[in-house]
Amino acid sequence: MKHRKQNRTYYCKHTGSRFLRHWKKIMFFSALSVSLLAASISSGLAAGRGGQMNGGFGRGGFMGGRMMNMNGEVVMAESPSEIVTSSVENAALSLTADMENAIRIQMSDTDSKIKIDEPGTYVITGECADGSITVKKGTNGVVLVLDNLDLTSSEGAAISINKEAQVKMIVSGSVTLTDSENPADETSADTETADAYDGAAIKAKAGTQVVLTGDGTLNIYGAAKNGIKAAGQDSSFVVDGEALTLNITAANDGINAGADLTLLSGTVNITANDDAIHADRILTVGDRDTASGPVLTVNGTEGLEATVVNIFGGDVQLSVTDDGINGTQIDDSLTPSLNITGGTVTINSRTDGLDCNGNINLLGGVITIAGSASFGGEAGIDYDGAYYVADAVTLNNPYGVSGPDGGGMGGGPGGKDDLNRHGGWDRNGQDKQFRQGDQNGQQFQPGQQPPQNGPFDQSTPPAPPMGPMEMFDPNNQPDANTSATTQQNSNDNNK
Numbered sequence: 001m002k003h004r005k006q007n008r009t010y011y012c013k014h015t016g017s018r019f020l021r022h023w024k025k026i027m028f029f030s031a032l033s034v035s036l037l038a039a040s041i042s043s044g045l046a047a048g049r050g051g052q053m054n055g056g057f058g059r060g061g062f063m064g065g066r067m068m069n070m071n072g073e074v075v076m077a078e079s080p081s082e083i084v085t086s087s088v089e090n091a092a093l094s095l096t097a098d099m100e101n102a103i104r105i106q107m108s109d110t111d112s113k114i115k116i117d118e119p120g121t122y123v124i125t126g127e128c129a130d131g132s133i134t135v136k137k138g139t140n141g142v143v144l145v146l147d148n149l150d151l152t153s154s155e156g157a158a159i160s161i162n163k164e165a166q167v168k169m170i171v172s173g174s175v176t177l178t179d180s181e182n183p184a185d186e187t188s189a190d191t192e193t194a195d196a197y198d199g200a201a202i203k204a205k206a207g208t209q210v211v212l213t214g215d216g217t218l219n220i221y222g223a224a225k226n227g228i229k230a231a232g233q234d235s236s237f238v239v240d241g242e243a244l245t246l247n248i249t250a251a252n253d254g255i256n257a258g259a260d261l262t263l264l265s266g267t268v269n270i271t272a273n274d275d276a277i278h279a280d281r282i283l284t285v286g287d288r289d290t291a292s293g294p295v296l297t298v299n300g301t302e303g304l305e306a307t308v309v310n311i312f313g314g315d316v317q318l319s320v321t322d323d324g325i326n327g328t329q330i331d332d333s334l335t336p337s338l339n340i341t342g343g344t345v346t347i348n349s350r351t352d353g354l355d356c357n358g359n360i361n362l363l364g365g366v367i368t369i370a371g372s373a374s375f376g377g378e379a380g381i382d383y384d385g386a387y388y389v390a391d392a393v394t395l396n397n398p399y400g401v402s403g404p405d406g407g408g409m410g411g412g413p414g415g416k417d418d419l420n421r422h423g424g425w426d427r428n429g430q431d432k433q434f435r436q437g438d439q440n441g442q443q444f445q446p447g448q449q450p451p452q453n454g455p456f457d458q459s460t461p462p463a464p465p466m467g468p469m470e471m472f473d474p475n476n477q478p479d480a481n482t483s484a485t486t487q488q489n490s491n492d493n494n495k
Contacts (some may be wrong), residue, residue: 148173157203171214197227206232215243222250272300286313329354359385378402
């Protein structure tokens with residue numbers, strides 16, 4: 001007598017509900033799903049590899065689903081989307097120092113509160129353990145020459161520029177500004193205490209037009225919150241000084257702008273516990289007309305963030321634990337976009353290298369993405385709108401591209417990418433000079449990271465949470481006969 005196998009009862013571990021399925025049906029559909037997945041992987045690998053002739057494997061449809069044609073090739077936008085630039089005027093750019101008629105101020109612990117309410121040039125020097133410089137509301141034509149100044153403030157910002165003022169700050173010699181406010185004051189039940197809280201070493205309020213320049217070194221310690229805060233949706237803050245060195249260490253954001261922020265030149269080093277640089281509207285790095293720009297080195301949680309991020313030139317090196325560059329919807333009057341037209345951009349991030357809730361235009365420059373997608377990111381490049389890459393771009397991105405319909409697996413710098421464009425080697429598969437740091441191809445060593453937990457302490461060097469950036473090895477790429485499993489393991493080992 002044959003015994004019929006009984007239906008088995010299965011329970012959902014999330015809902016506790018039960019469902020009946022014959023075990024053969026379950027096994028059949030499981031096997032079918034595995035077969036379909038294997039076929040999809042095989043097809044994606046065939047479409048995605050650039051092949052040994054091209055120096056490695058390119059991005060393709062490994063995980064499938066992002067705007068592909070019948071041949072499995074990615075279809076990008078036919079032309080770049082619009083690049084929106086800042087239209088906010090900054091009259092402080094045209095201000096010049098009148099040293100002959102300058103007012104000279106020596107700060108000290110006994111002469112600690114400086115208030116400026118008239119246009120002119122003010123040369124400020126000295127050392128003050130608890131003081132401040134304030135430019136009053138609506139004061140235009142102010143030039144502050146900070147000359148070997150060491151200023152700390154425990155009540156508000158060390159330098160406060162009130163609403164609608166126009167100020168150019170010129171750094172001469174070695175200048176240190178420290179915000180030592182109590183972070184708890186920001187949420188104090190005492191209204192007067194909360195209102196007086198600035199949370200930055202330099203605070204520029206709504207409607208201000210500020211330029212930071214000079215040929216000295218400015219060290220900023222934002223121990224309470226931010227290093228520099230430019231508030232208000234109609235303000236403009238510009239850093240423009242080829243010989244200027246700006247070092248910022250901050251408990252929260254290095255630079256936080258409520259509107260437009262522009263870095264035209266100089267050497268800028270930022271270590272921040274949150275965003276290294278944040279702008280609500282448009283963040284601009286470099287000069288579009290000259291393709292020049294600053295040397296910008298960032299260590300933080302997120303690198304650059306704004307609704308619109310434009311990189312027109314310079315040397316940008318980001319070592320972060322979140323997204324490298326993020327174009328996200330902060331200002332509803334703008335469409336998020338991320339645009340790179342020139343310069344060198346090197347990103348070591350633990351999630352997405354380039355991430356945009358809108359459009360990405362890569363029109364020029366050398367772009368290297370390392371370490372992305374290692375800790376939960378979608379891909380080296382992730383976007384929700386349109387994606388355009390010009391022939392002029394050298395793009396080294398082994399972590400793939402994720403679009404609005406899904407994502408593709410990564411490809412090595414030697415192969416073609418999923419837009420049929422080559423990475424760090426030329427179109428004949430010959431090794432070009434791979435730049436990942438300096439012009440000699442030396443490995444870029446990220447600096448120290450800010451503390452990830454606990455209070456901000458500028459006296460204790462923070463420990464780096466990640467190692468040095470990885471160098472791509474063109475001789476360690478899978479060949480066309482490599483299995484899907486082997487290629488996946490190779491990708492994981494390179495992350």
